[in-house]
Amino acid sequence: MFRMTKLTDYGIVLLTHFAAHDDRVAHTARELAQETRLPLPTVGKLLKQLSKGGLLASQRGTKGGYILARPPREITVSAIIATLEGPVAITECNGMTRCEHESFCSTRPNWQIINETIRGSLEGLTLADMTRPLARRISLPTAFALPARAPEGRSAL
Numbered sequence: 001m002f003r004m005t006k007l008t009d010y011g012i013v014l015l016t017h018f019a020a021h022d023d024r025v026a027h028t029a030r031e032l033a034q035e036t037r038l039p040l041p042t043v044g045k046l047l048k049q050l051s052k053g054g055l056l057a058s059q060r061g062t063k064g065g066y067i068l069a070r071p072p073r074e075i076t077v078s079a080i081i082a083t084l085e086g087p088v089a090i091t092e093c094n095g096m097t098r099c100e101h102e103s104f105c106s107t108r109p110n111w112q113i114i115n116e117t118i119r120g121s122l123e124g125l126t127l128a129d130m131t132r133p134l135a136r137r138i139s140l141p142t143a144f145a146l147p148a149r150a151p152e153g154r155s156a157l
Contacts, residue, residue: 008084010038011046019072020131026065053083078122088122089115
């Protein structure tokens with residue numbers, strides 16, 4: 001099963017909270033933990049990772065805390081996942097790593113297309129989009145459309 005970690009899910013929840021509120025006001029870890037109902041140690045860990053990854057900026061002082069490093073429309077879900085988990089891919093055939101079987105693997109080109117499709121969909125979805133219900137459905141390219149089901153006993157091809 002392809003699945004994001006709970007930590008990445010929580011990271012998206014935190015960043016969405018930033019995007020849904022005034023992004024120029026700094027938020028503390030304690031405040032974010034209370035408002036999102038996430039454990040304070042987890043929030044602290046995520047804030048450090050997201051800051052190190054360039055998605056958040058930290059501010060010191062009496063009104064210190066964290067703010068978004070860029071506007072929500074410039075932060076993609078793909079960038080968030082990559083910051084917290086590494087490159088977005090469901091197989092090792094992601095174009096970024098070498099596989100010992102790639103020279104003779106007949107499915108590698110298809111897996112690369114699948115990985116690119118998933119990555120492209122996540123790059124097209126921004127933090128600003130995550131603050132509201134999605135009005136559009138993400139559809140797969142025609143190459144991945146399943147053939148229509150034929151009536152019982154007949155072939156669809």
